[in-house]
Amino acid sequence: MTLSMRSENEQRPVELDLTLVTRYAATFISRTDLYPVQQPDGRYITLHKPLGLSLIMQHLLGQITLGAYLLDVTSTAKSICLDADTDETWQGLLTLARSLQQQNIPAYLELSRRGGHLWLFTEPLDGSFARRFGKQLLAEHQLSSVELYPKQDQLVSGPGSLVRLPLGIHRLTGRKYHFITPDGEPLAPTFREQITLLASPSRVPFGFIMSLLVKTLPSVEAPKPILERNPTSPAPGHTLSERIKARISVLDFISEYVQLDTKHTGFCPFHDDQKQSFSVNVEQNYWHCFAGCPGQTVIDFWMLWRAKYGQEGSFTATIKELRDMLF
Ligand SMILES: [Zn+2]
Secondary structure (H helix, E strand, C coil), X not given: CCCHHHCCCCXXXXXXXXXXXXXXXXXXXXXXXXXXXXXXXXXXXXXXXXXXXXXXXXXXXXXXXXXXXXXXXXXXXXEEEXXXXXXXXXXXXXXXXXXXXXXXCCCEEEECCCCEXXXXXXXXXXXXXXXXXXXXXXXXXXXXXXXXXCCCCCCCCCCCCEEECCCCEECCCCEECXXXXXXXXXXXXXXHHHHHHHHCCCCCCHHHHHHHHCCCCCCCCCCCCCCCCCCCCCCCCCCHHHHHHHHCCHHHHHHCCCCCCCCCEECCCCCCCCCCCEEEXXXXXXXXXXXXXXXXXXXXXXXXXXXXXXXXXXXXXXXXXXXXXXX
16 A cells, blocks of 8 residues: 555645635534644643634644534534444444445545544534434444444533544554545545545435434324315326425424414424524425424425324335325
8 A cells, every 4th residue: 555644754745725624624623613632642632712724734734633523513413423442343333334335325434543433424413313313323233332423412511522633643643544445445545635535525315314313203192294185286297295395385384383483483393492493484485493403395394293203204104194195
């Protein structure tokens, strides 16, 4: 292997431009109001100062080593990191990575001082959803001793747990650890190419996240959608889901389940909401949760609602129910 990143004291400086570093930071950095710096003994101290791009540049150049928090100030995550620190759990994580690869689910393996990490990048997700997704993924692969980051569903005090910001130098070993494929090959031949890949990572498809999340929601009594049947003319040439979305007013439908104020905002039913994060956009007929709950359409809403009440929350089961009610 001819990996420049392998050398402990890189002779040739890595060429990094600000655009690349900005995008790399967008992948991994959730907070810029404070940052953790690794000490020679491997521990971190948190500095309550703004985290600017120059510090991230210094990290990538190996001059300092930063940690990264997984949750932002609103307890939203845009990635999960699975941490294996024994040989056995690392083998399990490699098996999981291969399984995800076979399903075309993007995930990124990173070597570490012991074992390594598996990163999955997502659309912004409420911390509790991100963790439920991660826990379900680990449970389905019998990886109960792999650690899941973020470690908190929601921040109460302090910024929560951190992981080493990738592609810096571990202060304890003096080494840089790179990303690999599930077969153990370098993810890209040079350090700069690895940064470039991580600067625009492939994200886990929403449908895959949803398919695991719905298995984790608590079950209570099963609800029924409140809809008026109108069997006439399901518009031809459109998919069933498009026809369902066209037929249902998100505002009218959701108002039956969520108390909305005159601005069409309310408490989100899908996370522990203290701030009325949930809103309906009437003109464009979609809903949104500012805390990062996944979904936009009436179908997404009903998938989550069904799953919340212990019904099968799959896309197929949900549109079947809505179709039977509507057409
Ligand atoms: Zn929410």
